[in-house]
Amino acid sequence: MSHSDLETLLEQQGRELMRQLLQAHLDWRAQAKPTTPVVGADNVERTHQRSGTRALETLLGTVQVTRAGCGARGRETLFPLDAELNLPTERYSFGIRRRAAEEATKGAFDEVVKILGTHASAAVAKRQVEEVVRRAAQDFDSYYLDRRLAWPTETGPSSKILVLTFDGKGVPMRPSDLRPATQAAASRRQRKLTTRLTKGEKRHVKRIAQVAAVYTIAPFVRTAEDLIRELRPDTAPPRQDRPRPEGKRVWASLAKEPAEVIDDAFLDAASRDPKRRKRWVVLLDGNLDQLDRVRAVATRHRVKVTIVLDLIHVLEYLWKAAYVFFPEGSMEAEGWVTERLLWLLCGDAGQVIASVRRTATCRGLTAAARKPADTCADYIDRFKAYVPYDAYLKAGLPIATGVIEGACRHVIRDRMEITGARWSLEGAEAILRLRSLRASGDLDTYWRHHEQRELERNHAAQYANGKIPSLTRPGSASRRPANSPRLRVVK
Numbered sequence: 001m002s003h004s005d006l007e008t009l010l011e012q013q014g015r016e017l018m019r020q021l022l023q024a025h026l027d028w029r030a031q032a033k034p035t036t037p038v039v040g041a042d043n044v045e046r047t048h049q050r051s052g053t054r055a056l057e058t059l060l061g062t063v064q065v066t067r068a069g070c071g072a073r074g075r076e077t078l079f080p081l082d083a084e085l086n087l088p089t090e091r092y093s094f095g096i097r098r099r100a101a102e103e104a105t106k107g108a109f110d111e112v113v114k115i116l117g118t119h120a121s122a123a124v125a126k127r128q129v130e131e132v133v134r135r136a137a138q139d140f141d142s143y144y145l146d147r148r149l150a151w152p153t154e155t156g157p158s159s160k161i162l163v164l165t166f167d168g169k170g171v172p173m174r175p176s177d178l179r180p181a182t183q184a185a186a187s188r189r190q191r192k193l194t195t196r197l198t199k200g201e202k203r204h205v206k207r208i209a210q211v212a213a214v215y216t217i218a219p220f221v222r223t224a225e226d227l228i229r230e231l232r233p234d235t236a237p238p239r240q241d242r243p244r245p246e247g248k249r250v251w252a253s254l255a256k257e258p259a260e261v262i263d264d265a266f267l268d269a270a271s272r273d274p275k276r277r278k279r280w281v282v283l284l285d286g287n288l289d290q291l292d293r294v295r296a297v298a299t300r301h302r303v304k305v306t307i308v309l310d311l312i313h314v315l316e317y318l319w320k321a322a323y324v325f326f327p328e329g330s331m332e333a334e335g336w337v338t339e340r341l342l343w344l345l346c347g348d349a350g351q352v353i354a355s356v357r358r359t360a361t362c363r364g365l366t367a368a369a370r371k372p373a374d375t376c377a378d379y380i381d382r383f384k385a386y387v388p389y390d391a392y393l394k395a396g397l398p399i400a401t402g403v404i405e406g407a408c409r410h411v412i413r414d415r416m417e418i419t420g421a422r423w424s425l426e427g428a429e430a431i432l433r434l435r436s437l438r439a440s441g442d443l444d445t446y447w448r449h450h451e452q453r454e455l456e457r458n459h460a461a462q463y464a465n466g467k468i469p470s471l472t473r474p475g476s477a478s479r480r481p482a483n484s485p486r487l488r489v490v491k
Helices: 003-029 080-085 094-104 109-119 126-136 140-154 180-188 224-231 258-272 288-301 311-325 331-345 349-362 371-382 389-395 402-416 425-440 443-458
Strands: 048-058 061-071 161-172 206-217 246-253 279-284 305-309
Touching (some): 048 094, 094 425, 109 126, 161 258, 206 402, 224 389, 246 425, 258 288, 311 331, 311 371, 331 349
Antiparallel strands (some): 048 061, 206 246
16 A cells, blocks of 8 residues: 555544544443532432433544433423533534534535535535524624623733724625615616626625724824835845734624724723723725714713724825826826825825826816816815824824734635525624634634533533532542552453
8 A cells, every 4th residue: 555545544543543442432421420419400300210321423433422311200301410510412523523623614615515524524504504603603792792801911011002983895695684775776777788797887786794803003203204214125125123913803794884893892902991092093995884984982981982984095096096196006106106105194184185286287178087186185185183193103004004904804705605505693693703803813712602601501401500410530430549550460
C-alpha cells in the first residue's frame, strides 16, 4: 500500500476504534446510580426504576447510550445520566453541532452534509443540518449579555479611544422574509423584459442587515502629509507603530431593527467604559437615517460622542467630481483630488466646497454634466460638522471605516451572497451570528456558554430547584476492594 492508502485506511479504522472506545465508556457509565432521591420539577419523587436506550450520532459514528430511568405514575421519566453527560434532546451530539456550525459559516449546506459524512462519519441530512445550525446560534444574545456584565473583571486596561462604527449590507432573501416596504416595492415593479433586468431595474430581493463594530484603540497622531503618503500605493509601507484594534467585536443582524443593533453597540461600549473615561468616537459613512439613530441613542445613554465622517467615502465623491472636469484616469484628475484632499485634512472644508462649485460654474457646464460635482459639494456641506480632520488627526482619532467595511465583506458578502442563495430570515440570522462569533474570536467561549445553557434548559429544569442528582462512580464498589493494589497482573 502507498502511504496515502495507509493514511485513508488508518483514518477509517482509527475512527471506528475511537467509536468503540466511546461506546465502551458509555456502557461503563450506564452502571451509575443516583446517590440521592430523584425529584422532578413538579416536586414528585421518581421511585420506579427502568432502563432505557437511545442513539447518539457523534463525530466518530453512532453509539447507543443505556441509562437508568426514574419514573412515577403519570409522570415523565427522568434520566440522571443524560444530565450528567449533558446529552442533547435530539440525536446529534454537540460535536456534530459545532462542526456543522463551523462548516456552515464557510460554505453551502450541501457541502456541510458531505464533510460530515466523509470526514466525521456522521450521517446528517441537509434539513437537519439547517436545524442544528439554528439551534447552535440561539444563545448569541445571552452570551454577549453575560460577557457585557463581566467585561470589567475579565479584561485588563485598554486604550483611551472607544470606537463604534455602523453600516448596512443587503442580503438576498426569500420574498416572504423581505421587509414589508421591500415586498410592496417588488409587487409594484413592472419589468420591461421577461428574461432579464434592464438598466436601472432592481430585483427587490434584499433585506438590509445592520452591521456594527465596537473596539478600543490607542491614539495615532498623524499629519495631513502622512495620510496622503499612506494613500499612495507606491510609497513605503505603513509605520510599524500603527496601533491595532483591541477587544474588537463585530456583528450583524437581519431580525433586529437598526436602532436595536445601535443600542446594543452602545450598551457594549458602556460595559467597556462604565466610568466614561474614554473618548467615544462614532465612524459613519453619511447615511442620514443612521446618523439620526446614533444621535438619538447617544442622547438616551447620556454619553458624548465624536462623530467622524468616513474619509474614504468623501474621497470617492471627490473622484467623481474630478471626472467631471478631467478625463478619467488622468494625472490632472489625480492632482486635483490630492489638492482638495489636503485642504480637507487641514480643516478647510469650506474652501473645498467653494472650489468644486466655482470650477463647475466657470466651465459653463450644464446641470446634467455638473451633477456629480454638485453632489460632492452638497455631501461635504451637509456633513461639514463631521469633517474637521485636522483636529481628528491631531487627537490621534481614526478617520476611516475600514473595520466595518471589512466586517460587511467578511461577515455578510463572502457567505450570504453566494450564487443562487435566497435566505429565510431565521436561517440567515443564525449564519450571521455564527460568522460574527468567528470574526470576533469568541466562538470557543460562546460554545462553552451554549453547552451550559443547554444543560440548564434540557436537564436542570426537569429537577426540583434545578439541582441534578449526583451519581455513583460506575463499578467502583465491586471492581476493587479498598485494600487491594491499584495494579494487577494481566497474562
